[in-house]
Amino acid sequence: MCRNIRTLHNFEPAATSEEVQAAALQYVRKIAGTTKPSQANTEAFDEAVEQIAHITQHLLDALVTNAPPKNREVEAEKRRARFEARA
Numbered sequence: 001m002c003r004n005i006r007t008l009h010n011f012e013p014a015a016t017s018e019e020v021q022a023a024a025l026q027y028v029r030k031i032a033g034t035t036k037p038s039q040a041n042t043e044a045f046d047e048a049v050e051q052i053a054h055i056t057q058h059l060l061d062a063l064v065t066n067a068p069p070k071n072r073e074v075e076a077e078k079r080r081a082r083f084e085a086r087a
Contacts (some may be wrong), residue, residue: 005023010069011072012071020060023056024053026051028045028049
């Protein structure tokens with residue numbers, strides 16, 4: 001599950017709210033040990049995703065770096081190459 005969580009810091013353009021939300025969802029799924037919570041746990045699950053996405057966005061906004069921004073297409077190509085090398 002966690003392989004879907006990507007680095008979101010230092011990209012141009014900056015991470016979108018959808019990317020932050022997706023990372024938060026993957027994190028909560030990993031911690032909870034399920035991809036879909038039961039009805040009894042849906043509210044807690046959704047609240048956790050919302051809070052983690054919120055704090056993740058605050059973290060990304062606060063981080064600073066001297067490194068040049070990464071290119072999304074180049075990083076995606078590196079991921080594809082690593083995946084093909086494993087296969």
